[in-house]
Amino acid sequence: MSKPTTNAGPFFPRDRNWHPPALSPNYKTSVLRSPQKALLSLGNTISETTGPVFGHNILGELDHDLVQNYAKPGESAQGERIIVHGHVLDEEARPVPNALVEVWQANAGGRYRHKKDGYLAPLDPNFGGCGRVITDENGYYAFRTVRPGPYPWPNGVNDWRPSHIHFSLFGSGFAQRLITQMYFEGDPHIPLCPIVRTINDPAAIEMLVAKLDMNHCVPMDARAYRFDIVLRGRRSTMFENRMEGN
Amino acid sequence: MTKLEYLKESPSQTAGPYVHIGCTPNFIGNTGIFKEDLGARMVNPQTKGQRITIKGRVFDGTGTPLKDAMLEIWQADSEGLFNSPSETRGEADPNFTGWGRQPVNLESGEFCFETVKPGSVPFPDGRTQAPHINFWIVARGINIGLNTRMYFPEEDEANAVDPVLGRIEHRMRVSTLIAKQSGDTYTFDIYIQGENETVFFDI
Numbered sequence: 001m002s003k004p005t006t007n008a009g010p011f012f013p014r015d016r017n018w019h020p021p022a023l024s025p026n027y028k029t030s031v032l033r034s035p036q037k038a039l040l041s042l043g044n045t046i047s048e049t050t051g052p053v054f055g056h057n058i059l060g061e062l063d064h065d066l067v068q069n070y071a072k073p074g075e076s077a078q079g080e081r082i083i084v085h086g087h088v089l090d091e092e093a094r095p096v097p098n099a100l101v102e103v104w105q106a107n108a109g110g111r112y113r114h115k116k117d118g119y120l121a122p123l124d125p126n127f128g129g130c131g132r133v134i135t136d137e138n139g140y141y142a143f144r145t146v147r148p149g150p151y152p153w154p155n156g157v158n159d160w161r162p163s164h165i166h167f168s169l170f171g172s173g174f175a176q177r178l179i180t181q182m183y184f185e186g187d188p189h190i191p192l193c194p195i196v197r198t199i200n201d202p203a204a205i206e207m208l209v210a211k212l213d214m215n216h217c218v219p220m221d222a223r224a225y226r227f228d229i230v231l232r233g234r235r236s237t238m239f240e241n242r243m244e245g246n
Numbered sequence: 247m248t249k250l251e252y253l254k255e256s257p258s259q260t261a262g263p264y265v266h267i268g269c270t271p272n273f274i275g276n277t278g279i280f281k282e283d284l285g286a287r288m289v290n291p292q293t294k295g296q297r298i299t300i301k302g303r304v305f306d307g308t309g310t311p312l313k314d315a316m317l318e319i320w321q322a323d324s325e326g327l328f329n330s331p332s333e334t335r336g337e338a339d340p341n342f343t344g345w346g347r348q349p350v351n352l353e354s355g356e357f358c359f360e361t362v363k364p365g366s367v368p369f370p371d372g373r374t375q376a377p378h379i380n381f382w383i384v385a386r387g388i389n390i391g392l393n394t395r396m397y398f399p400e401e402d403e404a405n406a407v408d409p410v411l412g413r414i415e416h417r418m419r420v421s422t423l424i425a426k427q428s429g430d431t432y433t434f435d436i437y438i439q440g441e442n443e444t445v446f447f448d449i
Contacts (some may be wrong), residue, residue, distance in 0.1 A: 020389035029387030031306035039448035050330035052345035104268025181259040
């Protein structure tokens with residue numbers, strides 16, 4: 001049985017100067033965890049143009065609501081209640097529907113619910129720090145959470161992460177796989193952070209800064225932040241098929 | 247004057263050491279949010295093909311295994327079809343997801359996938375690619391996910407004419423992509439740096 005072929009071609013090459021380089025010495029852990037030999041550039045084959053796509057049936061009722069999805073009945077997570085929402089687009093500004101968006105974060109005090117996090121800020125018994133959503137037919141997503149706190153981390157003697165939410169994204173092909181972080185407009189830690197500064201281009205960093213979106217606040221409940229995400233664009237297979245005949 | 251108005255891709259940032267919270271919460275004991283960790287199971291009793299186990303570790307530049315890495319694999323089914331809407335050649339085995347996700351063990355650094363051996367798939371010019379599995383590795387200190395491929399040692403002939411392996415200029419590096427076999431278990435160790443640095447791809 002044939003399936004739609006409108007967007008099954010190879011992806012646009014990644015701009016490796018826009019992404020952070022593998023080796024960024026001010027982020028010390030990257031020094032021993034960065035390949036030293038050149039990456040082998042490989043035009044996409046079907047192993048890269050295909051990828052898993054998830055159905056809404058994987059989602060639980062509260063997966064999009066971090067304020068409630070770990071909370072005891074009648075309670076909720078502590079902190080500033082926020083809604084994070086936006087569009088997942090490709091490089092041609094086309095919406096990416098059915099994109100799985102997974103998020104994780106520290107609690108309002110900057111502590112992660114993870115056995116390896118020993119920061120002295122307390123855990124919030126009502127906050128797990130993970131959620132997931134799938135974009136709708138317009139590439140739109142939204143989830144509710146609390147604003148994560150900044151926290152210190154062992155890199156320099158006094159390095160602090162800006163408030164951030166980790167994002168993992170699936171598009172329609174494995175070559176689009178992306179993990180990134182969302183920051184908050186106006187956070188003075190952003191320009192100080194060695195992880196943010198692994199990215200060289202200020203315009204690229206700006207793409208990761210969510211904007212306060214007063215129009216989408218829920219009055220008397222939660223403020224909203226807008227965060228659009230762009231995945232790699234791709235060519236149509238039809239054109240590719242013609243090229244193969246030449 | 248024509249203007250090209252492409253958007254730029256969102257830049258990558260490291261997954262950090264706490265990737266499990268979002269991607270494999272049950273693995274670290276954060277239960278009750280997601281029923282099961284996505285990608286933990288690739289096969290079920292009805293899956294067609296030869297069952298295999300893939301194990302390995304990811305080593306840093308000192309030879310120390312990473313304890314906080316997460317790996318994802320993507321592969322064809324036993325007939326060479328992908329379980330993806332972008333697969334246009336036919337229907338893949340509905341009992342095989344083709345996609346797996348595993349964190350490495352927090353103490354030993356070992357990962358383990360239970361899957362099936364993939365069939366061959368075509369290269370865009372019509373040649374055949376040897377059976378292979380795509381790997382994607384993220385961790386603290388990895389600023390953008392690393393892409394590589396695992397090939398099978400018993401596929402000597404197919405590997406010898408594989409168009410991707412054929413692109414590797416320094417032939418002694420081909421072996422970094424070929425797993426070691428012991429029965430139905432394959433070991434695929436990944437070296438981020440050093441003498442045996444694995445070949446990573448810009449796909």
